[in-house]
Each structure stands twice: as C-alpha cells, then as structure tokens.
Amino acid sequence: MTQATLLRQIIDYSSRADPYPLYAELRKTPVLQEGDDLFVVSTYWEIKSLLHDPRISSDARNLSPSAAGTLLQEEEEASALPPAFLRLDPPEHDRLRRMTMRPFGPPETPRRVHNMRGELARIVSGLIDGFGDRNRIDVVDDFSYPFPVTVICRLLGVPREDEALFHSWADTIAAGLDPDPGQDPGERRRVTQQARTELGKYLSGLIDERSGAPGDDMLSALVTQHGEDGQMTRMELLSTASLLLIAGHETTVNLITNGMLTLLRNPDVLERLRGDPGLALPIVEELLRFEPPVQLLPQRTTLADIDINGVTIPKGASVWLVLASGNRDPQRFPDPDRFDPDRKDNQHLGFGSGIHNCFGAPLARLEAQLALTELARRLNSPRLVEDPPPYRQNAVLRGPRHLNITFDGFHA
Amino acid sequence: MSGDGALAWLRREGRIVIVGASLAGLRAAETLRKEGFTGSLTLIGDEPHEPYDRPPLSKQVLLGHATADRTALPRRLALDAHWRLGVAATGLDMAAKRVRLADGDEVEYDRLLIATGVHARPWPHKSEAELDGVFVLRTRDDAARLQRRLAASPRRVLVIGAGFTGSEIASACRERGLPVTVAERGAAPLVGALGGVIGRAAADLQREHGVDLRCGIMVTALEGDAPGRLRRAHLSDGTTIDTDVAVVSLGATRNTEWLAGSGLGAGPRGIACDAGCRAFDVRGIVTDDVFVAGDVARSPHALFGYQFLSLEHWGNAVAQAETAAHNMISSSSERRPHLWVPAFWSAQFGVNIKSVGVPSLGEEVIVAQGSLSDRRFTCVYGYQGRVIAAVAFDQTKWLEFYQRQIESAAPFPPDYPSVDRRPEGLRPVPAEFPDPSLPTHGPSVTVSGYSPTDQRITFVPAHA
Ligand SMILES: Cc1cc2nc3c(=O)[nH]c(=O)nc-3n(C[C@H](O)[C@H](O)[C@H](O)COP(=O)(O)OP(=O)(O)OC[C@H]3O[C@@H](n4cnc5c(N)ncnc54)[C@H](O)[C@@H]3O)c2cc1C
Ligand code: HEM
Numbered sequence: 001m002t003q004a005t006l007l008r009q010i011i012d013y014s015s016r017a018d019p020y021p022l023y024a025e026l027r028k029t030p031v032l033q034e035g036d037d038l039f040v041v042s043t044y045w046e047i048k049s050l051l052h053d054p055r056i057s058s059d060a061r062n063l064s065p066s067a068a069g070t071l072l073q074e075e076e077e078a079s080a081l082p083p084a085f086l087r088l089d090p091p092e093h094d095r096l097r098r099m100t101m102r103p104f105g106p107p108e109t110p111r112r113v114h115n116m117r118g119e120l121a122r123i124v125s126g127l128i129d130g131f132g133d134r135n136r137i138d139v140v141d142d143f144s145y146p147f148p149v150t151v152i153c154r155l156l157g158v159p160r161e162d163e164a165l166f167h168s169w170a171d172t173i174a175a176g177l178d179p180d181p182g183q184d185p186g187e188r189r190r191v192t193q194q195a196r197t198e199l200g201k202y203l204s205g206l207i208d209e210r211s212g213a214p215g216d217d218m219l220s221a222l223v224t225q226h227g228e229d230g231q232m233t234r235m236e237l238l239s240t241a242s243l244l245l246i247a248g249h250e251t252t253v254n255l256i257t258n259g260m261l262t263l264l265r266n267p268d269v270l271e272r273l274r275g276d277p278g279l280a281l282p283i284v285e286e287l288l289r290f291e292p293p294v295q296l297l298p299q300r301t302t303l304a305d306i307d308i309n310g311v312t313i314p315k316g317a318s319v320w321l322v323l324a325s326g327n328r329d330p331q332r333f334p335d336p337d338r339f340d341p342d343r344k345d346n347q348h349l350g351f352g353s354g355i356h357n358c359f360g361a362p363l364a365r366l367e368a369q370l371a372l373t374e375l376a377r378r379l380n381s382p383r384l385v386e387d388p389p390p391y392r393q394n395a396v397l398r399g400p401r402h403l404n405i406t407f408d409g410f411h412a
Numbered sequence: 413m414s415g416d417g418a419l420a421w422l423r424r425e426g427r428i429v430i431v432g433a434s435l436a437g438l439r440a441a442e443t444l445r446k447e448g449f450t451g452s453l454t455l456i457g458d459e460p461h462e463p464y465d466r467p468p469l470s471k472q473v474l475l476g477h478a479t480a481d482r483t484a485l486p487r488r489l490a491l492d493a494h495w496r497l498g499v500a501a502t503g504l505d506m507a508a509k510r511v512r513l514a515d516g517d518e519v520e521y522d523r524l525l526i527a528t529g530v531h532a533r534p535w536p537h538k539s540e541a542e543l544d545g546v547f548v549l550r551t552r553d554d555a556a557r558l559q560r561r562l563a564a565s566p567r568r569v570l571v572i573g574a575g576f577t578g579s580e581i582a583s584a585c586r587e588r589g590l591p592v593t594v595a596e597r598g599a600a601p602l603v604g605a606l607g608g609v610i611g612r613a614a615a616d617l618q619r620e621h622g623v624d625l626r627c628g629i630m631v632t633a634l635e636g637d638a639p640g641r642l643r644r645a646h647l648s649d650g651t652t653i654d655t656d657v658a659v660v661s662l663g664a665t666r667n668t669e670w671l672a673g674s675g676l677g678a679g680p681r682g683i684a685c686d687a688g689c690r691a692f693d694v695r696g697i698v699t700d701d702v703f704v705a706g707d708v709a710r711s712p713h714a715l716f717g718y719q720f721l722s723l724e725h726w727g728n729a730v731a732q733a734e735t736a737a738h739n740m741i742s743s744s745s746e747r748r749p750h751l752w753v754p755a756f757w758s759a760q761f762g763v764n765i766k767s768v769g770v771p772s773l774g775e776e777v778i779v780a781q782g783s784l785s786d787r788r789f790t791c792v793y794g795y796q797g798r799v800i801a802a803v804a805f806d807q808t809k810w811l812e813f814y815q816r817q818i819e820s821a822a823p824f825p826p827d828y829p830s831v832d833r834r835p836e837g838l839r840p841v842p843a844e845f846p847d848p849s850l851p852t853h854g855p856s857v858t859v860s861g862y863s864p865t866d867q868r869i870t871f872v873p874a875h876a
Binding site: 048049052055056057089090091094303304355 | 781788812813831
C-alpha cells in the first residue's frame with residue numbers, strides 16, 4: 001500500500017465507520033506529503049504546534065493557486081458572503097470573534113450558556129417525550145439532529161413559528177455538505193445555493209426587525225452593540241450568523257450520536273452514567289477525544305516555509321491537521337484506543353486549539369452532557385439495531401447518518 | 413546495593429519535613445504521596461491558614477468578587493500529613509538534621525524541603541510604615557485588611573511602585589471607582605520586568621483608565637495625623653498628595669533569615685540550588701538532603717547559560733515543587749532537572765498579560781504581532797541574536813509558539829512572515845531596560861550571576 005493511497009482510503013466512504021486503523025498507519029509519517037501541495041499532519045504534538053504557529057493561516061486567499069485546487073478545497077461553497085471569522089486571520093479574526101463573544105461569553109456575558117440550561121433541559125425532555133409509545137427510534141432524526149438546531153434558533157433569536165422554516169434550510173445546507181453519491185452534484189449545488197440565499201434573506205429580515213426592537217437574543221445583541229470595536233457591517237452580521245448556525249449544529253449532532261453509540265458499545269459506562277449524572281462531564285471530554293465530530297481541519301495554509309519533524313512545508317501549501325488522529329496518538333494518550341472516561345489530563349484536540357478553538361465549546365459541552373444524561377436515565381435497556389450504523393458521506397464532519405436503537409419504553 | 417536499600421527505606425518510612433506551607437509546599441507534599449512516599453510528612457507554616465492561592469489576592473479579592481478566605485488551594489489528594497500551622501521555623505541544624513520551631517519544638521528529618529517564599533518589602537521608615545492606612549499585599553490577611561479599607565471609600569489610594577502587584581492593585585482600585593495615584597521610580601510601569609517599550613504601553617493603559625500616574629519620582633515620606641492615621645505623602649519633586657491609603661508595592665524579600673548561621677547557602681537573594689533543586693551550602697557544595705522550591709529558590713537554568721534565576725512565578729513554584737519532590741525520593745539516575753521555561757501572567761485594566769522566557773535579559777524587542785497602540789500585541793525579545801522571551805497583551809494564545817522559539821534558541825529578529833505583522837513590527841528596537849545596577853521595584857525575574865555562592869557580593873536591595 002503506498003502512502004498516497006492511504007489518504008484516499010481515509011476519504012473513501014468505505015472506511016467511514018472505522019478510520020482509526022488508517023490514522024495509526026498515517027501517524028507512521030507524522031507529516032505526510034501528498035502531491036506537491038498537500039501536507040497531512042497526524043501526530044498530537046505536531047498538530048498542536050501548528051495550531052499555535054503564527055505562520056499558519058486560515059485564510060484561503062493565502063493558498064498558492066495550485067494548492068487551492070487540491071482535494072476537498074473545491075467543496076468551498078460559491079457563496080456570496082465574505083468569509084466568516086473561521087476563515088480569517090488576525091486582526092480581522094480577532095475583532096469579529098471578540099464582537100461575537102461579547103454577547104455570548106465571558107467577560108461581558110459570562111452567564112449566557114449557563115442561563116440556557118433550563119431551556120435546553122426542556123427541549124431534551126420534549127424530544128424524548130416525543131418518542132411516544134415507540135420502542136424503536138432513530139437517535140439522529142428523532143433526537144440529536146433536532147436538538148442543536150432548536151438550540152441555535154433560540155440562541156440567535158429565531159421566532160418559534162419560523163423554526164420549521166429554519167430547520168428545512170439547515171437540512172438542505174447540511175445535505176449539501178454531505179454529498180450523496182446517488183444525486184446529481186450540479187442539482188445539489190443549485191438546491192443548496194438556493195437554501196443559502198433564502199436563509200440569507202431571512203436573516204437579513206430578522207436583522208432589520210431586531211435593530212428596531214431588540215430582544216435578549218444574540219442576534220439582537222450583535223445588531224445593536226457599540227463596543228470598543230464598533231459595529232458589524234450587514235455582511236459581517238450575515239456571515240457570522242450563518243457561521244454560528246452551521247458550526248452550531250453540524251457538529252453537535254455527531255457528538256451526541258457518537259456518544260450514544262459509544263455508550264451502547266460500553267454498557268458499563270452507560271450504567272455508571274445512569275447512576276451518576278456527574279460522569280457526563282468526563283464522558284463528553286473523552287468522546288471529544290475518542291470520536292471527535294470534526295475529524296480533521298483541511299483549511300490551513302502556510303505563510304512561510306515551515307520545518308516540522310524533518311519536513312519542510314513550503315509557503316502556500318495546503319495543510320490538513322487530522323485532529324482525530326492526534327487524539328489517538330500513543331505518544332500523548334496512553335492506551336489511546338480505549339474509551340476511558342476516567343482518563344487523566346485529557347487535553348484532546350476535539351475543539352481544535354489556539355485562536356480558532358471552538359467558539360461554541362461551552363454550549364456544545366452542555367448540550368451533549370444534558371442529552372446523554374437524559375437518554376441514559378430515561379431509556380429502558382436501549383440496544384443497537386445494527387453495529388456499525390450507516391455513516392454520512394462526510395469525512396471531515398464524521399458521524400452516523402442514522403442510529404437505530406430499540407428499548408423497552410422510557411421513564412418520565 | 414545498600415544505596416538502593418536506603419532509598420527504599422526512605423520511601424517507605426523516612427521522615428520528610430517541608431518548611432513553608434503554601435503553593436510550593438503543598439504541591440511538593442502531594443507529589444511525594446503520588447509518587448509513593450509512605451513515610452511521615454510534616455508541613456510547617458508560620459501562617460495560621462491552610463495553603464491558599466495568592467494571585468487572586470490582588471485581583472478578585474480586592475474587587476470584592478471573592479473573599480480572602482475563599483482562596484484555599486484545591487487539594488489533589490489526601491495527604492496524611494502532620495500540619496504545624498501558625499508556627500515559624502526559626503533555625504536549621506544540618507548536621508543533626510533538625511528544624512527548630514518558634515515554640516521551642518524540634519523536628520527531625522531525613523529529607524528537608526525549604527519553600528518559605530518571600531515577604532513583601534515593607535516601607536523602609538518604620539514609624540511611617542506603622543501609620544494606619546499604610547499597607548503591603550502578600551498574604552490573605554493583608555488582602556482582607558486592604559479590601560475592607562477600599563470598601564470604605566477612601567478619598568484616594570496611593571500605590572507606591574508600579575510593578576505587577578502595584579499595577580494590579582491600581583487596576584482594582586480604578587475598577588472600584590476609587591481615585592488612584594501611582595508613584596513609580598522608573599520611567600514607566602512594569603519597566604523592570606518588561607522594559608521601556610512595553611512600559612510605555614502600560615503607562616498609556618493606566619492613564620486611559622484614569623490613574624494619576626507619576627513616573628521618575630520617589631515617595632520620600634508618609635505623613636500622619638496625631639492619632640496616627642495616614643494623611644499625606646511627600647514626593648521627590650516637592651509635591652504632596654493627600655491620601656488615606658498607601659499600598660507599598662516595592663517587591664519582595666526572600667524568607668531566609670531563619671537560616672542565618674545554618675551553613676546553608678541562603679541570603680537575601682534566596683537559597684541557591686542546583687538544577688535538581690538540591691540546596692548548596694555556603695561552601696558551594698551541594699547538599700544531599702536539603703531541597704528548595706518556589707519563590708525562595710535561585711536555580712541555574714540551562715536555557716539561560718546556567719545563570720541563577722530567582723522567579724516569583726506561580727507556575728515556577730508548582731513545577732519546581734514537583735521536581736524537588738520527585739528528586740527527594742529518587743536515586744541520582746532517576747532525578748530530573750528543573751527545566752521550566754519562566755512564565756507568568758497578570759490581569760490589569762482589562763488586559764491579560766502573559767510572559768514567557770526572561771524579558772529582562774533582552775537587548776532588543778520587536779512587535780511580532782499586533783500593535784502596541786491597540787494594546788493587543790505579542791512582543792519578542794532578542795539577546796545575542798536569539799529569541800529569549802515573549803510578552804503578549806491580550807494575545808496569550810500565541811505564546812506556546814514563542815516558548816518553543818526560546819527553547820530552540822531560534823534566531824532573532826524573526827525573519828519569517830506571520831499573521832498580523834504590522835509595519836511597526838518590521839524592525840527591532842532597543843528593549844530599554846533600566847540599568848541593572850540601579851535598584852528597581854523588584855523585577856519579577858532577576859538574573860543574578862553564574863556562581864551558586866556569589867549572592868554575598870551581588871545583592872543590592874531594591875528601595876523606593
Ligand atoms: C498579590 C499577589 C499576586 C500574584 N499574582 C501572580 C500572578 O498573577 N501570576 C504569577 O505567576 N504569580 C503571581 N504571584 C506570585 C505567586 O503567588 C508566587 O509565585 C507563589 O505564591 C510562590 O509560592 P511559594 O510556595 O514558593 O511561596 P509563598 O506563597 O510565598 O509561600 C511561602 C510560605 O512560607 C511561609 N514561611 C516563610 N518563612 C517561614 C518560616 N520560617 N517558617 C514557616 N513558614 C514560613 C510563608 O508565610 C508562606 O506561607 C502573586 C503573588 C502575590 C502576593
Ligand atoms: C460538538 C460540537 C462541536 C465541535 C466538535 C466543534 C469543533 C470545532 C473545531 C474543531 C473548531 C476549530 C476550527 C478550526 O480551527 O479551523 C471549531 C470552531 C468554531 N466553532 Fe465549533 N464545534 C462544535 C460546536 C459548536 C457550536 C455549538 C458552535 C456555536 C454556537 C460552534 C461555533 C464555532 C465557531 C464560530 C468556530 C470558529 C472559531 C474561530 O475561527 O475563531 N461550534 N469548532
């Protein structure tokens with residue numbers, strides 16, 4: 001097996017259920033060159049160091065023209081919106097992230113996520129109650145997908161009556177990121193683009209409304225804020241809101257689903273969680289290490305030649321940081337292929353690291369903790385219908401497309 | 413194999429005594445237990461309190477966001493130790509391996525760890541220091557007293573000395589809406605620790621937050637009224653300031669007086685130890701059973717030409733305590749050097765400041781990222797053509813990278829493009845540290861020569 005095929009194998013759908021043996025293979029070459037312009041980094045310390053390296057850019061405009069055409073880059077949506085701060089470098093990144101953080105977290109709004117706790121718990125209860133008298137559900141469609149979308153709607157201040165509309169755009173955009181081989185790509189792109197446009201129009205209208213009559217939601221706060229950084233432009237508002245929307249649920253769904261799957265594969269841990277909800281915290285951290293929803297970051301480039309681990313990554317190259325592989329690096333985590341919620345010093349890469357580290361991490365953690373605690377507590381003898389479950393196409397935002405389980409009713 | 417046998421005995425039933433029951437003492441004790449030490453463990457501390465954390469004292473506690481008695485250090489495991497709190501160690505007999513206590517008791521040891529830290533340098537004129545309204549800030553009790561006084565809305569607070577602690581105190585006072593004057597002998601706040609370039613940014617920051625900042629000036633006298641309350645301060649430029657509160661922040665002195673005459677290499681600059689945390693005696697010979705950690709230690713650092721560094725850094729106290737504890741119960745081949753790269757943080761006027769390396773060694777500085785005028789930047793310091801330190805204002809996430817640059821002695825100035833490099837970051841400028849022969853208000857890192865026993869001749873106490 002040549003190394004070039006190793007990378008293609010990882011992207012190939014057939015390895016989606018268990019890419020980890022391939023990552024182990026990959027780590028034998030911590031910095032692997034693929035073609036002229038692509039470098040794949042798979043070991044913990046190397047990934048960590050590049051995430052903190054100021055010679056690394058997240059801005060696609062710094063890619064060399066040839067690197068811009070490599071694997072996955074073409075997925076970049078032909079969107080009319082300017083890049084959100086995920087794809088910007090300092091100082092623009094820092095300014096926009098700061099402005100977005102102001103109504104979301106410390107120091108200005110330290111209690112936003114904490115204050116959502118009651119509401120999150122109600123949404124979770126409502127979804128579980130909604131299982132009705134069924135004793136078989138799809139964890140994805142019936143629970144872990146609708147939950148974060150509803151949450152992000154509440155966070156942004158989308159009126160309840162519009163949530164259904166929002167869900168359908170989100171579904172379409174998500175499907176666009178999840179290429180189904182059976183579908184015509186041109187058609188899919190058209191449908192996705194249309195959903196984006198409609199979402200943009202909708203958000204734009206919502207922004208108008210909020211600037212006149214602000215509520216206590218985040219969009220209102222972003223529209224009306226006059227901090228030291230001034231105000232966001234309309235375009236910045238739109239791209240930031242879209243970023244939150246997409247980042248906010250394309251990932252959490254997989255964390256919750258991967259969580260349920262992993263708990264069902266480790267019934268002793270599921271049993272412990274049932275007796276001790278406090279265990280949700282280390283379980284979620286271990287999940288972020290063991291089955292991270294964002295498997296790799298394919299969007300970095302180099303502003304200078306960088307020497308790392310005996311390899312020189314040339315300026316303008318495309319760099320992939322395989323977080324999920326770093327999380328299984330035995331140089332960093334003893335017995336890395338074991339799911340162990342009691343693991344000490346679990347500084348995983350599941351939320352990235354450095355200046356782009358996940359903005360929504362406190363919310364995502366709380367969502368996953370509540371979701372798994374309640375599923376564990378309320379479902380009687382849950383069992384997997386099939387293992388492995390069918391996966392989504394996406395190699396980057398990896399997770400099951402369906403997770404069918406059966407159970408013997410549930411508690412109140 | 414008798415050496416191995418002795419070590420096994422020590423680990424099983426030896427007696428370890430730790431003097432100084434604060435951050436370094438506690439972390440060392442925990443490490444000893446974690447590494448399997450089952451013998452007797454005694455912690456001696458002159459403060460009546462269980463180990464507590466100091467950084468919040470000049471931050472949350474002064475703001476009234478946390479009370480001083482809520483700063484206890486988290487315990488990582490049960491220690492099963494004898495605690496002798498509220499009693500000072502007053503002497504050391506190295507030959508008999510005994511520590512004398514203020515209450516007349518003596519405690520024998522097989523291994524001793526000294527972690528007695530530092531105390532705040534008091535106002536040099538004793539009668540003035542005793543005026544009601546004159547404070548220092550080092551302990552939990554100091555913080556509680558000062559907090560109560562600030563809560564009583566004094567007319568003005570005078571902070572004497574604009575090092576890190578003084579600047580943080582000024583910041584807390586401004587956040588409480590109190591009028592503040594800061595008097596600093598140097599050209600700018602933080603100048604001893606970070607140099608003149610960043611010092612100017614720190615000065616702007618203070619003034620923007622409404623501090624009446626006076627640099628290049630000394631407080632010459634504190635004046636009280638008949639009942640002994642502080643009323644006024646006199647400055648070297650002939651002016652006076654009416655104030656009810658003065659906080660003396662003139663740096664710290666090592667707690668080594670109790671070791672006078674013990675034969676240990678201890679002086680006002682601290683206790684010299686080797687890279688493995690073993691103390692030197694006055695002859696410059698390393699001891700085998702006395703170890704040192706934390707603020708009281710001076711230890712040679714490989715990255716800085718084996719010069720002896722005295723660091724008043726939280727992270728150093730933890731790392732050095734862990735290394736010392738490990739080495740105390742290990743054979744020589746298993747001992748580790750204390751190779752911690754100096755790092756500390758500070759929070760003031762809404763800015764998070766972090767430093768790695770030894771800025772005060774720097775000859776030149778370059779604004780590698782961001783901009784001084786935005787007050788968001790990362791500065792890199794160079795010494796003899798290599799990177800020696802980096803300091804960030806509100807950009808702390810980059811410092812991991814610069815720490816590796818320091819560790820690998822990367823060339824200075826950095827010759828590569830990076831994100832957020834501005835025009836002002838194209839060329840290095842002089843770092844502008846004050847002449848090291850002039851005393852300053854206790855820079856937080858002091859490089860004090862190459863030899864373990866030279867502290868007799870190099871010590872220059874810092875005065876106001
Ligand atoms: C207000 C304040 C703010 C700070 N902020 C920061 C910060 O933001 N970042 C940072 O990196 N660092 C900061 N520091 C420094 C940090 O707290 C110290 O580096 C750390 O406390 C050192 O721990 P230590 O155990 O070595 O010494 P200490 O904490 O000084 O402890 C020594 C202990 O030994 C006791 N002792 C002394 N002599 C004797 C004796 N003869 N017998 C028995 N006991 C004795 C002392 O009373 C004390 O309890 C701050 C310090 C202060 C005071
Ligand atoms: C389990 C759920 C989640 C995971 C695993 C996850 C993972 C990540 C990762 C790995 C990054 C780093 C990207 C990079 O370095 O290029 C990131 C960034 C980001 N995440 Fe999350 N995320 C999750 C949930 C959320 C939620 C709920 C939100 C919004 C509320 C969110 C908002 C963001 C944003 C805005 C960024 C960009 C940050 C920046 O560029 O500064 N994420 N996330």
